[in-house]
Amino acid sequence: QDMVALLLPENVNPRWEQQDAAAFVARMKEIAPDVSVEVFNANNDSSVQQRQAEQALTQGARVLVVTPIDGDSSAIIADLAAEEGVPTIAYDRMINSANTKFWVQADMFATGAAQAQHVIDNTADGDTLVMLKGSPTDPNAAVIADGQMSVLQPLFDSGARKLGYENWTPGWDPAIARRSMDQALTQLNNDLQGVVSSNDGNAGAAIEAMEEQGMAGTVPVSGLDCTVQAQQLMLLGKQTQCGWRPLHEMGGAAAEVAVRLMNEQDYSDLATATVTNGVGATVNFVPVDSYSAVGAEGVAYVIENDPSVSRDMVCQGEAAKTDFCAD
Amino acid sequence: MMTASTTTAGHQAPPTAPPTGAGDRAHLRVSGIHKHFGGVHALRGVDFEVARGEVMALVGDNGAGKSTLMKVLAGAHVADAGTFHLDGQQVHVGGPKDAAALGIQIVYQDLALCENLDVAANLSLGAEPVRPGFGFLPRLLRPIDDLRMEVKAKRAIDQLQVRTLKSVRAQVGGLSGGQRQAIAIARAVGADSSVVMLDEPTAALGVAQTRQVLNVVKRLRETGHAVIYISHNMRDIFEVSDRICVLRHGANVATWRTQDTTPDEIVVAMTRGLEKEVGRAG
Amino acid sequence: MMTASTTTAGHQAPPTAPPTGAGDRAHLRVSGIHKHFGGVHALRGVDFEVARGEVMALVGDNGAGKSTLMKVLAGAHVADAGTFHLDGQQVHVGGPKDAAALGIQIVYQDLALCENLDVAANLSLGAEPVRPGFGFLPRLLRPIDDLRMEVKAKRAIDQLQVRTLKSVRAQVGGLSGGQRQAIAIARAVGADSSVVMLDEPTAALGVAQTRQVLNVVKRLRETGHAVIYISHNMRDIFEVSDRICVLRHGANVATWRTQDTTPDEIVVAMTRGLEKEVGRAG
Amino acid sequence: MQDSAFLGMSDRLRILRQSRFGAFAPVLFALAAIWGYFGLALPLWDYLTTPEAQNLRLIFLSPRNIYNLFMQSAVIATLAVGITVVLLLGDIDLSAAATAGVCAALLGVLVLAGLPGWAACVIVIAVGAVMGAAQGMLIAYVGIPSFVVTLAGLLGFQGLMQKILPTGNLNIDDPFLRGISRILVPDMLGLAIAALIVAGMIALSLRRQHRRREAGLEQDSPIAVWGQIAMVATLLFGAVLTLNAYRSVPLLILLLVAITAALGWVTTSTPFGRSIFAVGGNAESARRVGMNVRRIRVAAFAIVGIMAAVGGIFGASRYGSVSYTAFAGGSLLLESIGAAVIGGTSLFGGRGSVWNAILGALVIGSLGNGLDLSGASAADKLMFSGAILLLAVALDAVSRPAGQGR
Amino acid sequence: MQDSAFLGMSDRLRILRQSRFGAFAPVLFALAAIWGYFGLALPLWDYLTTPEAQNLRLIFLSPRNIYNLFMQSAVIATLAVGITVVLLLGDIDLSAAATAGVCAALLGVLVLAGLPGWAACVIVIAVGAVMGAAQGMLIAYVGIPSFVVTLAGLLGFQGLMQKILPTGNLNIDDPFLRGISRILVPDMLGLAIAALIVAGMIALSLRRQHRRREAGLEQDSPIAVWGQIAMVATLLFGAVLTLNAYRSVPLLILLLVAITAALGWVTTSTPFGRSIFAVGGNAESARRVGMNVRRIRVAAFAIVGIMAAVGGIFGASRYGSVSYTAFAGGSLLLESIGAAVIGGTSLFGGRGSVWNAILGALVIGSLGNGLDLSGASAADKLMFSGAILLLAVALDAVSRPAGQGR
């Protein structure tokens, strides 16, 4: 029996297990019902991820779909797989190896820019901003930050906005983001008008810190992923934006590619472009869309377009009392 | 000096002292006690008994099994085989708590103190007095009456005349050998009990303190306690004991009434066993 | 019996034994030793000396400071004040290693054994014999000659007649009190030394073993060692010692030549001090 | 008892350190060193080296930051207090943080299911106790070393937490739960409580001295008694006034102090607490005097379980959410054991105090807090925190009067 | 020595367990239990419950997976062997994994700068020794508890690693370094080495028995002697043949075994090793017999440092890269201490063996490896690994002949 392995990086962000893996497995069932899928999660430990890749290969995996914990050291996974003639698809995060066959991802630079733009749009001249960046080893985090800076840098330079505080968040750990935000508030004595957060986990942590200061809901806060928790905060007006990607399509696309690779079929229709990765290799690129969801309207859009999210899931707890859920 | 019956000694049934001191009068009696430690057979079917109002000395060479027997009686070791009788009733001793409940108190040769606690705490260890008026709490969670504890400790230490030990709040870890031993003795003799066992209690004590301990032993006998006294000091043994039980290589050699024997005879029995043994060992 | 000079005893300078045993002959001499433990002033200006070929007994009540003085001599404690002289030369003892290098060996009252190691290992602890032919390695990394170690241990144990201890490969943690003490003694007397100090070496030993230790002490004297012997047993002390030094409350009371005194006098000096003291303590 | 004439300064210091009050010294010392560094030395350095700096900004010691620091250290402190109890036994608990995570996750699920907040709290505390006690039984009755049992517990509970929280995190909106970290004790009430505590301490000390005199027992030295009271009063009023200067004393801090006080009393003043110290000092001796060593061990692990559950509740309240990383995945485990050990509790058992664990948690919390304020890079922060921790502890070790080492 | 007639089965077992050889028993038992579960029980269960399964797939016990398992456990084992040495002293080292990370990072930077691989290895081993020794000095001479010093080390070294590796990771292409994990010992050479070792053991045992007889010393029981040889031979040939069946014995494994053998010899058969056990058993006794306890402690920490550096080299070679998360950020720390403790080394010192640490590492490695094969969800895997670990260890504890408990 053929097998395909999906290697996830961590369980800090709910998307991996909840959405990406679910979509991947579902699509595999549709298009290749007798191929089994093994899902692994490395809990932010790259040596564990290597072990899981080896175990997948031992079990006879035909394709590896990998979201690496860090972009460079994951090269060995693609290299090991290549030694066995097994192709590797980089999912969401790039693997900097010559043996990376495919990359499935949205335009993260644009996503970062949209986050920053949203915060800019909701602040005024002279306002102070806080940046909560992602995990330093995640290649996406750097791209997102670059996107944000592409919008922010000119304003910082001109003095239209001030950068009050910035920090990276190893492992995208919200607990670390929380402490960063506490420090930002203390250092700025609450005098901040916007939070450019690179994902929802950081946004949630920032909101909680502001909650303690009675500031939650008074400043724009960006995010990424549109988790159920983030959507609830958006309905409550505490988070104001989240970047959304059709994760079901990403998962589905990865499944399509995996099956084509397994059957040695042509895949040129799936990979509409190529990109160059960190080691200069040309990688087939499967782009997906992205959307900047803002406020209740944005929530409505996500519920509409994301099959893994339903209105009932969002309308729970405090959020159930909002107008959005009332109608 | 050896009677006919003693020729059967050694690993077989021991010659007990004359009937007057025998079974029916015994307060605590154990028989057929076996104890292994890995490959070491430390007790090989030992029989032992002690009556109320009697001081039974237990003697034997180093490594004869005296301390092991005491630990078995105190529940610190569980015997591999053997039976316990208290006042003729068979009883079960599965641990130190059982033994304490049966009224057995002991001074261990290695003292069993907690070095991180102070003198007063060690003296009340496991039986801390609690303040009245907290009956609604489980006993273990009632406030310790530390004043009472200290007063009790002070009195006990004074009785043993350890004059250099000035404060009952000193940590035991810093005490001298004799001071520690005094604490262990005070703990055992201070508790309610019917059997008191002392394993080489005066080994580290000075002359005056030793005298006090011997007096305490005599007082315990007078108050109807059954006392077991282990020592290598023949003089002390002949001074306080009523009967002397000799162990050798983990087995009974014999039991004598103190007035019927002499230190030399005991020493010979300890080191060379009885006649038959002498021949063998020779 | 008290001479005029003894009336100055107590916390002041002690009356030393007659000049024949005095300073010039002393092999090891310390003076003015002070030692505090937190608030406890355990040694208060103690003077002490011992000559080669002499057994100096050190006696005193429990907590008098005997063991503390021994530990200071052995480098286990560092004195707060005081001087050391070896053969008239001032020396510095900053730790046990220094003392050992000066030829000082000691049996500690608490034995200082490692329970997790076997008898043979404990007997050679810190001085393991190594196999020849590995000179290219630093000493600490040469292979231990465990056969030699075991043979040595066996011989030492046999000498002390601890017959119940059958294997030198038994872990010390499982040994009886007397067996342990024998090991500690064997370790100290087996090493090369000029001073041997024994702190209550026979406390846990049986009659026969005690005899052997006394013989060993006498042999040490004959071979020109300086021996310090601590005990609470007056009989043993009067049997082996040449001089007796009495400590009380951490200070010298006096030193006697054994032939010039009696056990009773010593006991009185230990417990009540000399005349003046008696008055005070009364 | 002793001739004071002979006592030098260093002896006095040594005696002081041996007193109950003196056991606080090392960790207070470390804390003072760290606060001095972040609060004074660093701003001063900035001020002197950066010519354009307008004024000395003592942010670290500002009431607001102290408030943050207390709140940031609260969860670590709660776990450290529990862990101290098993450390006293000579055991270790690697699973406390994961237990807190499971309890927090369960709490989230229960309130989401509509249970009132207080009922959910009661349930998770009971669950925490059972989780701890179950591990304690394996340690006490089966005889597996606590390191191994709780390592297995760590793995298992991490898994369990993921099972309970399939989405990785969950918002907590329950007003009761959120209230724990949000409700503030009115300024005056805070001061009144502090005054009451100090007055109570004075009354108890006087009564105690009186009764000791009556019983003919040695008196505590007045310096020690009043010194201790003065120290507690200073710390207490200092903390309350500082917190009041920003907002007020948060309920969470009051609860933590109350729980610690209760546990402190149990461990030092009851037969149960005595037996914990006895087992830690010499388990065989404790067994021989008839203590039920096994049951004590199980009870101690149940206490860590309860404290872990409380930590989970505090965390959920403060974070406003339950997430995998905040508990099981993060550094909480090492930080809370570290806090207990920095507080002076020995890993070998028999020595330590739950109060010191709170101070240890403040030491750990101060490192993160202070470095975040300093704006150093992540790498520098880590390196500094190692160095500062070491220095703070070494300062004390070096200042200690020479003894026979450890 | 004793009357064997009196010995029951359980006594014999107990004696066996007390022998040097018997100390392996518990961890071998745990390993066997885990291998039995993953290798036999689980596939059998699948086979019986899944009607469509064609055949029993014993992947776990396949030579290929055993090869993986050895390689996956190698870094943990290397660190665990080092950590065992300080555990024997009664100390702990929380910084070993971070030290390995720093050494690996430095290695990467050095080869990137053009240094030959072997020279870089020599340098990082020296650096590791210095890092360990520095911590040892703080512990031994300043008197700070090892837990605190190495916790500070953990933080500091994590920071240092990030400093050396600003991007978080670095690929390693140096052929010498990669070769350590890639080069395979030819099949025949592997077997020859195994045969040589066994022959050497037999010769030494015979000579020893002979010399003991001559010296009039008690003889080792032939069962124990030959049992030990048989066990070693079985394990050795079993391992070599299995590895040969897939590829061959990797150089890395050979190196690990050789280093462990050297360290095993040092710890059990030299005065230095004896002093480590003595200090762990009773530091005060060791000091009193004139051992230089402080220097021994520093040396032991230097050894952990060296082993950490070796672990870093092994890791860099095997991962083909150096990344922050593989060393400092991950679970390596707990896993390597856990491996040592599961191997039976006491956290209280004085009891344990470096060989057991390797078996402990295999136990830990097998959990991850086996569960990854089982296809369970992440949460289930964690829960299972906790449960299996516990069961494997408990089985031994329960099977142990009744004694006085721990």
Ligand SMILES: Nc1ncnc2c1ncn2[C@@H]1O[C@H](COP(=O)(O)OP(=O)(O)OP(=O)(O)O)[C@@H](O)[C@H]1O
């Ligand atoms: N825990 C143990 N493990 C192994 N062997 C033991 C243990 N306890 C006692 N033994 C052995 O059992 C024998 C009897 O020891 P025990 O302590 O009872 O002797 P004893 O008569 O009290 O001697 P002593 O007069 O020296 O105190 C000794 O050979 C001793 O080595």
Ligand SMILES: Nc1ncnc2c1ncn2[C@@H]1O[C@H](COP(=O)(O)OP(=O)(O)OP(=O)(O)O)[C@@H](O)[C@H]1O
């Ligand atoms: N480490 C220590 N810490 C605190 N006090 C100590 C320490 N060592 C000894 N002492 C105190 O010093 C005094 C002398 O003790 P030492 O052990 O020298 O007495 P000793 O003469 O050997 O008594 P014994 O005959 O009981 O062995 C005692 O009061 C003891 O409590």
Ligand SMILES: O[C@@H]1[C@@H](O)[C@H](O)OC[C@H]1O
């Ligand atoms: O979706 C995000 C992903 O793109 C990034 O790599 O990791 C964090 C996630 O929130």
Ligand SMILES: [Mg+2]
């Ligand atoms: Mg005994």
Ligand SMILES: [Mg+2]
């Ligand atoms: Mg003494």
